[in-house]
Amino acid sequence: MSRFEVTRRAGLGVLGAITLGCAALPSGAFALTRAAGGIHVNVTPLRQNAGDPTAAWVAQTLPGALARAFAEQGHPGAAVSVTIDYAMLGSGPSGGFGVPVQNIDQMIGEVTIDGVSHPLRATNPYYPQAVDQPLFEQSNFDRIAQLSQAFAYWAARGYWGT
Known part of the structure; x- marks a missing residue:
């Protein structure tokens, strides 16, 4: 040998x-450990309003998205606390012919950065696709992940400590 x-x-x-x-x-374990340095996400109100798996998906995707967004904005060590109240996936007519219909997904909550709180609403467009119907759970997870990225982007852009 x-x-x-x-x-x-x-x-x-x-x-x-x-x-x-x-x-x-x-x-999501890697995202949670990477984001543990000062980022706290509370999904208790969301769990009461929407239940699981929506609240679990937000708890899984938002900490990592916040860590990335704040690092990209040059504030990797900011003390960030987020409470998410609502995550709403827009539903509208789908299928058929013609112009694709745009749905608007929304995430509503409060962001506290270095002790200063501000309400925040993030939106993300969604265009239904035929594959979304048989894979609706994966589609909804992907939409929540995209909403988390949008919410984190606007939270970092509104960093009030600069």
Whole structure:
């Protein structure tokens, strides 16, 4: 057995162990640990208004989106606390011929940055597609993830500590 084969086998074994370890973690665990340095997201009002899985999806996607948005704006260490009250996925006519119908998804909450609170409403356009009907749960998750990114973008743009 050559030395190269042992090294290759060891490398594949390590890669397999890392893959299994990542698969065993709950979804979004990396985003939550990366965002833990001063970002707090409260979805209790959302859970009361919309229930799960919507509240769980926001809790999974928003901390990472906030961390990225604040880092991109040059404020990676800002103390940010967010309370989400509503996440509404717009519904309108879909299918048929003609001009695609745009729906507006909305996320409403309050952002507290360095002790200063402001209400915030973020919107995101959504154009229905045929694949959304059979994969409605994945489609709704993707819409919530996009809403979280929009909310985080506007929270970081309105950083009042600058």
